Amino acid sequence: MDKPLTKNIQLERGPLNIDDYIKAGGYLSVQKAVKSMAPSEVTKTVLESGLMGRGGAGVSTGFKMGAVPMGEHASKIKYLIANADEMEPGTFKDRLLLEGDPHQLIEGMLISAYAIGATTAYIFLRGEYKLAQKRLEASVAQAYAENYLGQNILGSNFSLNLYVHMSAGRYICGEETALINALEGKRATPRAKPPFPPISGLWGKPTLVQNVETLCNLPHIINHGVPWYKALGKGVDAGTKIYGVSGKVKRPGAWELPMGTTARELLEVHAGGMKEGLQFKALLPGGASTDFWGSDRLDTPMDFSSTAKIGTRMGTGTMIVLDDKTCPIGMILNLERFFKQESCGWCTPCRDGLSWIAETLTAIENGEGQTQDISILARHARLLGPGSTFCALAPGAASPLQTGLSRFKEEFEQHILTKKCPYQH
Amino acid sequence: MLSTEETHEIDLEIKKFPYKQSACLEALAIVQHHRGYVSNEALKAVAQYLEMSETELDGIGTFYNLIYRKPVGENVIRICDSVSCWILGYEKIKAKIKNELGIDLGQTTPDNRFTLLPTQCLGTCDHAPALMIGDDLHRDLDENNVVQILKSYQEKRVVKDTIDG
Numbered sequence: 081m082d083k084p085l086t087k088n089i090q091l092e093r094g095p096l097n098i099d100d101y102i103k104a105g106g107y108l109s110v111q112k113a114v115k116s117m118a119p120s121e122v123t124k125t126v127l128e129s130g131l132m133g134r135g136g137a138g139v140s141t142g143f144k145m146g147a148v149p150m151g152e153h154a155s156k157i158k159y160l161i162a163n164a165d166e167m168e169p170g171t172f173k174d175r176l177l178l179e180g181d182p183h184q185l186i187e188g189m190l191i192s193a194y195a196i197g198a199t200t201a202y203i204f205l206r207g208e209y210k211l212a213q214k215r216l217e218a219s220v221a222q223a224y225a226e227n228y229l230g231q232n233i234l235g236s237n238f239s240l241n242l243y244v245h246m247s248a249g250r251y252i253c254g255e256e257t258a259l260i261n262a263l264e265g266k267r268a269t270p271r272a273k274p275p276f277p278p279i280s281g282l283w284g285k286p287t288l289v290q291n292v293e294t295l296c297n298l299p300h301i302i303n304h305g306v307p308w309y310k311a312l313g314k315g316v317d318a319g320t321k322i323y324g325v326s327g328k329v330k331r332p333g334a335w336e337l338p339m340g341t342t343a344r345e346l347l348e349v350h351a352g353g354m355k356e357g358l359q360f361k362a363l364l365p366g367g368a369s370t371d372f373w374g375s376d377r378l379d380t381p382m383d384f385s386s387t388a389k390i391g392t393r394m395g396t397g398t399m400i401v402l403d404d405k406t407c408p409i410g411m412i413l414n415l416e417r418f419f420k421q422e423s424c425g426w427c428t429p430c431r432d433g434l435s436w437i438a439e440t441l442t443a444i445e446n447g448e449g450q451t452q453d454i455s456i457l458a459r460h461a462r463l464l465g466p467g468s469t470f471c472a473l474a475p476g477a478a479s480p481l482q483t484g485l486s487r488f489k490e491e492f493e494q495h496i497l498t499k500k501c502p503y504q505h
Numbered sequence: 506m507l508s509t510e511e512t513h514e515i516d517l518e519i520k521k522f523p524y525k526q527s528a529c530l531e532a533l534a535i536v537q538h539h540r541g542y543v544s545n546e547a548l549k550a551v552a553q554y555l556e557m558s559e560t561e562l563d564g565i566g567t568f569y570n571l572i573y574r575k576p577v578g579e580n581v582i583r584i585c586d587s588v589s590c591w592i593l594g595y596e597k598i599k600a601k602i603k604n605e606l607g608i609d610l611g612q613t614t615p616d617n618r619f620t621l622l623p624t625q626c627l628g629t630c631d632h633a634p635a636l637m638i639g640d641d642l643h644r645d646l647d648e649n650n651v652v653q654i655l656k657s658y659q660e661k662r663v664v665k666d667t668i669d670g
């Protein structure tokens with residue numbers, strides 16, 4: 081099976097330097113694109129490949145690239161940003177790509193920048209990823225030295241400057257318009273949309289914000305073409321995916337697998353099943369802001385289209401597994417506390433609602449819950465839902481709460497009726 | 506006042522952006538790197554240097570977890586309290602550290618060696634529970650190895666002290 085994204089990654093050895101990366105076929109896509117493809121052809125290829133953004137929302141990458149104004153009347157200044165903030169609890173896939181093969185990200189950024197006519201690019205890196213920072217900065221320097229970055233790349237008219245920006249730890253910075261404010265040196269609150277960043281983003285210029293994993297796919301699509309890329313997926317969606325599993329399983333980890341691999345295969349085969357003495361209870365398929373799935377959902381292919389069809393989301397594809405000995409209310413409380421803390425405070429349902437939610441859940445967990453708390457929580461979850469806030473943090477916070485309330489109804493009632501948490505912790 | 510070294514480093518960061526104010530987080534991080542934390546005086550100096558208001562800069566600084574507006578110990582321990590680490594026993598690790606160092610979250614040891622803070626998911630959930638000490642990541646923690654890890658930092662300081670005289 082082809083594993084284009086991780087073929088160069090061997091964690092024990094560290095990442096390839098530029099010479100070895102080139103020997104392994106690296107930067108070929110840039111040669112090809114810059115020398116023989118018009119920018120619009122690159123965008124068209126990406127659109128046809130069916131690549132969907134790996135940041136969690138699954139928007140067509142080619143569609144987003146195509147939304148950037150092109151031609152002589154378009155702004156001469158445009159920006160590309162790699163979103164390497166990765167702060168969604170339970171998510172550890174971009175770290176693998178950043179630490180494992182930094183040149184692959186730079187190559188992907190070159191392809192995207194060429195397609196949209198960007199002249200400056202930033203990698204927005206989370207503050208804690210120090211090893212990734214070291215490796216990226218070294219790789220960027222090598223790429224400048226070999227003229228894969230800088231002026232007139234490979235003798236063409238295409239030039240690109242690339243900078244690494246270290247963030248300093250705040251989940252909301254991963255939301256693309258908050259990220260843009262952060263990069264401008266402002267307080268990182270999301271912006272009202274429209275206008276969307278491809279029209280007006282960083283310093284008011286057309287800006288494309290793309291996830292690390294999304295960008296890492298681009299060189300391979302350009303090198304090997306659309307039919308090859310589509311054939312990598314198992315189901316409807318194209319390509320491979322970095323999936324991950326954490327929680328009390330035998331072999332937690334991250335693996336590159338065909339898009340559309342089922343949750344069951346990830347859990348039972350790749351993660352080796354539950355640890356001795358524990359039973360599977362539920363999982364969050366892709367980070368803290370996704371719905372709880374029970375065993376009824378284990379055969380769902382983990383891709384954007386299949387999950388959308390049944391009214392749920394894959395998110396980042398790195399799942400968190402809940403076992404039968406861990407309190408589900410405690411887990412929901414942990415998640416909602418996170419969202420409460422990370423709310424930027426702009427919108428009322430999020431700022432005030434999440435505090436109430438965390439307080440109510442704490443009371444229930446401590447054996448001080450009231451019967452009406454369940455309906456109060458359900459109402460708050462609805463208020464956080466899509467459409468009533470500036471950004472998707474609030475609907476994200478609603479996902480595990482809403483689905484948790486229905487999946488763990490008995491546990492909620494038991495906590496309230498017996499006035500204590502029946503789990504040991 | 507900013508030192509020559511600080512202004513030099515800040516100037517390098519300013520080059521990345523069309524406006525110097527955009528480098529304000531980098532500037533705060535630089536000052537913090539040299540001084541341990543961002544004091545009011547340091548905040549004022551950075552604000553003046555970047556020609557922005559102190560309140561605006563403070564609003565940005567306080568927005569981030571990794572900018573310290575109060576003094577911290579030599580080693581900042583940031584223990585992950587997010588979901589996967591919580592499932593894998595964050596509470597036990599926290600209790601062990603609290604017990605070893607005699608401090609609670611948000612506190613610094615009297616000898617100023619360690620500050621203990623909570624953090625969100627460190628992006629290494631397949632190796633939960635995890636924590637960072639300064640820039641170093643420590644993973645797959647249990648109640649035994651966490652004590653060893655703390656010891657190694659205590660020893661590091663001893664080595665440094667003897668070198669410094």
Ligand SMILES: Cc1cc2nc3c(=O)[nH]c(=O)nc-3n(C[C@H](O)[C@H](O)[C@H](O)COP(=O)(O)O)c2cc1C
Nearest residue numbers: 133134135163165166167254255256290291294472
């Ligand atoms: C609260 C919040 C946090 C987010 N954090 C990230 C992140 O850390 N990394 C990321 O790529 N996308 C994150 N996103 C999604 C981005 O807004 C954006 O959709 C994504 O970077 C687009 O990239 P893609 O099209 O390649 O998926 C976040 C969204 C929200 C609402």
Ligand code: SF4
Nearest residue numbers: 424426427430469471
């Ligand atoms: S939903 Fe929450 S995080 Fe998003 S803009 Fe509103 S208050 Fe801020």
Ligand code: FES
Nearest residue numbers: 585590626627630
């Ligand atoms: S939850 Fe602790 S590292 Fe992700």
